[in-house]
Amino acid sequence: MARFFPFMLLAVIAYGVTVAALGVPLSRELLNIGLPSGTAFVLTVSELLLAISTVVLFFEIMNATSAKSSSILNHGLSMVVFIACGLIFLFIPGFGTGTFVIITLMALVDVIAGYSISILTARRDMTFGNNE
DSSP states (O other): OTTTSOTHHHHHHHHIIIIIISOOOTTOEEEEEEOTTSOEEEEEHHHHHHHHHHHHHHHHHHHHTOOSTHHHHHHHHHHHHHHHHHHHHHHSTTOOSHHHHHHHHHHHHHHHHHHHHHHHHHHHHOOOSOOO
């Protein structure tokens, strides 16, 4: 079941729960650490959500390297997540932010990478003629 689950949905859910449901502002500081350079490292909710989304995207791309038939279902569901993100961005208050646009772009990268990797894998696995 995990092979065809679109993990980018987790990033969208994390955003929805944090920002839309709980009302946590994207600019809220979560961490403020002084660095030896004298600069303060500040981590906001927005940056944490984007970091989580980036890690999720990594696992999605790793999942796309599978040549199993379940990957086709995963690609289709990933496309549904991307389309849903676009519609949510346009029509649901609280999702019209730069952070959510970047998460939506990550969902698009997931779709493009999934199909591209599948095509390249299929092309590599194809053999033409008799190689004897």
